[in-house]
Every structure is written in C-alpha cells, then in structure tokens.
Amino acid sequence: GAVVSQHPSRVICKSGTSVKIECRSLDFQATTMFWYRQFPKKSLMLMATSNEGSKATYEQGVEKDKFLINHASLTLSTLTVTSAHPEDSSFYICSAPRPGASEAFFGQGTRLTVV
C-alpha cells in the first residue's frame, strides 16, 4: 500500500485565494520531503526540499513567498500556494525518502486548477 499520502487529490480554487496541500509519511518518519511540480505532458520539476524543524530549500526560480512550505512534524509537510493564479494550475507531487531505503516514495499528487 501507499507509504506517502497526499491530500487533496484534486482542488479547484478561485484566483487570489490560497490552497494548502498536505503530504504525510504513513509508517515512517521523514526529516526531509520533496515537492515537485508537473505541467501537463511534461516532466517533474523539483520545487523545494522541505526540512523538518528548519526552513525549506527552494530551487532556483521558485518563489518562496508564493509557495510556502511548512514541515511541522516528522510525518507531515505542507505546501501552500498563496494568491493563486491560473498559471499556478498544475500537478503537485511530494515525495519522501524512507530511512534505510533508496527508493523515493511519491504521494498520489494534487491536481490544482485555478479559475
């Protein structure tokens, strides 16, 4: 079964509003989680590294004030898209490495549509 759960799987919001996406590791603790963005028919692009108890590390070109990341516990990271615009519409996926395993476990993704 899934070891990383992401919620919601689908969300539609109005321009200017904020949307929070949750990523949970279900049976392990994750001090680090990763957030990716995927446009239709495109590849996954790493947005940021979420670090438990400290600030997230953002990739070049990703606005940290726009995409707020909070890693408040060892099993939960949240991504908040603030003041959303239609161009923020995308598929957002988180991943978490399981201690002792090389595989990255992905959440099921969140399809965000901003209208």
Added chain:
Amino acid sequence: GENVEQHPSTLSVQEGDSAVIKCTYSDSASNYFPWYKQELGKRPQLIIDIRSNVGEKKDQRIAVTLNKTAKHFSLHITETQPEDSAVYFCAASPNNAGNMLTFGGGTRLMVKP
C-alpha cells in the same frame, strides 16, 4: 546543476517487441539512477533503479544499463505488453538515493496489440 536528457519523447512499438529509452546526464557526481512509470494522473512508480557501481541490472522483462564514462543510461523492456503503455521517466540523484531527483523529459510509450 544536473541536467537529464531523455529520448525519444514518444515511442510506439508492436506488442511483443522490445522498447529502449535512453537518458544522458551531465553531473558526474550523480550516482543513483531510477526509472519511473507514470500512468495518467497517477503517481510515478519506481520500476527499476541502478547505482553507479553497477553497469547493468535486470528484473524480469526490464533491464537498465549504465555507462558512467559516457554519462548515459538506458531502459530496456522486452516482450512488451499493452499494459506497459505509460509515460516513463528517468532520473538522476547525487545522494545514492531518491532524494533531490532530476528527471528527464519523459517518454510516452505506446504498445499496440
């Protein structure tokens, strides 16, 4: 930073034929190379991975080869089946694990029955 190129972007094969997808990477520090299969709207699923201390790895109909000198790695699927149809992504990481992955652009594989 790392740059991963993937070819072809689309690949159509007849059921039973083999499919080969190739990737190149730029950062010699990368040491972990997973391949993911993604169906529409779903999460990527790891199908096979290889580390830089190994040149080839096989799992039933799927194999991956790695040439560190040339910085390229390939996915080989034999005896393709319609259910193999999906988008495949290669990726590279410098952490010997699935952290901070840089993905290739993806290959849409279509297996015709």
